[in-house]
Amino acid sequence: MTVTREQVEEAAVRISGRVRRTPVLRVSATVTFKLELLQHVGSFKPRGMFNRLLAAKEDGSLTGVGAVTASGGNAGLAVAYAARELGVPARIFVPESAPAAKVARLRTLEADVVQVGTEYAEAYAAAVVASEESGALFAHAYDQPEVVAGQGTLGLELLEEIDRFDTVLVAVGGGGLIAGIAAAIGDRAKVVGVEPELAPTLTRALEAGQPVDVQVGGVAADSLGARRIGEIAFQVAGAQGIESLLVDDAAIVAAREELWREYRLAVEHGAATGYAALTSGVYKPATDERVVVVICGANTDPSTLT
Template sequence: MTVTRTDIEAAAARIAGHVRRTPVIESGAGSFGLDRSLSLKLELLQHSGSFKARGAFNTLLSQTVPAAGVAAASGGNHGAAVAHAARALGHAADIFVPETSSPTKIARIRASGAHLHVGGARYADAAEACARHRAATGAMDIHAYDAPATIAGQGTVALEWQEQVPDLDTVLIAVGGGGLVSGCAVWLHEAVKVIAVEPEGACALHAALSSGRPVDVPVESLAADSLGAKRCGDLVYELAAPRVAQSLVVSDEAIRDAQTRLWADVRIAAEPGGAAALAALTSGVYRPARDERVGVLVCGGNVALETIETR
């Protein structure tokens, strides 16, 4: 079981017309307190507010969906994406989220018309409830990150970005379970350096790369509702380990500061997970070379404006 560039090309063709070709902007030198312009890929403008719509559509369009529809456990963004894709394609959807999911994300799922189940204090509780539902009904599972169709769908972000900005040297991508970064690394790694960025309090891929295998990690972060996987996937690890050039961790304070800078400088309202990749630059955790052409993926925007600190 693997994912190839051919799989990503096929996914891009399959989901065309169902997802947005999200824009790229140049931040301009001096933005965010940096001495360079960045290429910002605005995937937070994707349907349902994050990149996850790509994997959801690719899964639904490449498999036979049973009469019972689809089911997904989520911290919020994956559930919103599955709900959106299911409604667009005429399928029933049951979405399971923990009580810690943000009200913004819960409201987005409800608005999609999916059957929403809120319960449990952790993502693991939602995942267990979802598994029981699938066993009882025969509903199809759409995994948030560790499935070939999901990863190939997320990899279309990189295919699209490279078409839009072919001269990038490096891209920084936030990581939760790792479906996005592994898919992007499959597409980019031979030509572009892919850097994974995680919160210090939720760093499943970083721990796996340090240990030589996926391991459980504690999850306690500002960005936990989108980057809060307890363990990176086995397939994610297999794909990412040889292709991700560097794995970095950033503090919650750095993530919050990056959120503030995105709003102050370019009026982008990103959720914490969506600001994490930029935080590696603004905090100095990653220092590019003088002429390095750097891209930052802003991957999610399901956030209440009043939670963003302004200045």
């Protein structure tokens, strides 16, 4: 199971007018930020969720029963937002560890919020059961073709916004964003995954030759806390030779603080993970290598930034 550039292009047409075209910010001669934190509900996720729901509306599988998802927060926000815009109910299963700010935001979007278990996997299991019992459309947080293709529209924007870039650093949780960007960009630039050391889903899958369950934790677990990499992301990573780098929590915290101090970007820890690879030296660009860092989420408590 994989996703093609053609599917990403179809997604771009389908979701046009529903999502924001987010800007880029050139921060040095060789580093550019893609400011996806400015997307609706504060993350890249609406791209994929609009594509999933709109495609289902086209084929008749999205009905008045609505949509169900499981999420640490951002995918849930995206489903709730897209469902509200399309006039259908949304039921969001989140772990009890989900940040209070994200849960409160879900409720402002008129979603039915159900908190289950201590991590994403438990919320996911409950959401699957709820979908099967109710007939609601199940929207996977990161491992459905429509979702991945929608996330890939970010990559198409990069190709239009920047004359030349060599590398894209992308934070990895379940892998939907990196898979979509890689499908969109193909061989035009290198795509590199960056994961927290305490949530190494892609790294462990590449080592094992298949997706495997891993223990997850750390400061970025609320957004990058999937226990297993998605099948689509694994297939895309293998086909394109995508590498995954690991950064520790201290590097993530420091990168997040720097994004606020130097650029006044208030981001969640997961969104600082890609930048942490640069600031910590885990990723060392070659001379004159032009690097894009995807800054992918803003759902954080600003009072924690100094």
